[in-house]
Amino acid sequence: SLMHAVQLESELREHDVNLYSVTEQIDTTSATGRFNFRNIASAAEFERDMIRQRTKMGLNELAVERKWPNDSAPLGYELDPEGRLSIVGDEEKLVIEIFELYIEEQSMPEVARILNDRGHRTQAGGKWSPRAVGDILRNEIYRGDYDVADVSEHVPEYQIVDDATFEEVESIRHRFQRDEASKSSMSD
DSSP states (O other), X not given: OHHHHHHHHHHHHHTTOOOBOSSXXXXXXXXXXXXXXXXXXXXXXXXXXXXXXXXXXXXXXXXXTTOOSSSOOOTTEEEOTTSOEEEOXXXXXXXXXXXXXXXXXXXXXXXXXXXXXXXXXXXXXXXXXXXXXXXXXXXXXXXXXEEETTEEEEXXXXXXXXXXXXXXXXXXXXXXXXXXHHHHHHHO
16 A cells, blocks of 8 residues: 555665665655655555455456356355356255254264265365364355355355254354353353
8 A cells, every 4th residue: 555655665764775666766765766656656556446446346246146256166066157056966965964963963073073984075175174164064155145245145046054954053153152151141
């Protein structure tokens, strides 16, 4: 940002360090050089903001059409030719199995162990870890909640896990936080 560039240039000047550029008109030993440096920094900040704005507009356009924002669909889905998610049968069963196992075991490490023992692999082909299990359990796309850019809505054709199952998993995942909250309110 322009602010950071000016701060950096000022800090360098305090330490008697000057910037010289072979390709631009930058020589921070003179007022003209500092002016040019700030203009270049300002133009760079403007370009960065324009890129951010264009990216957001592109994401919003994708989201309005319920398209997935990148090339890798979450476990349980594949991208159709239009870029929307479509459910993959075998992977859908694995996602449901992960949710059911977690309700049963109430432990991400234990679910990961069971999945590995059963020979299941992650999308990348690796072994399951508690974090990978948690990523699945937290992803609201599995309940059909599509949240991309400024679009946030329920898309029934994306739903793999019913709301009751998803909410039960959420309740189990947050059980210790509830316990701590009730303990602290009892001590007040």
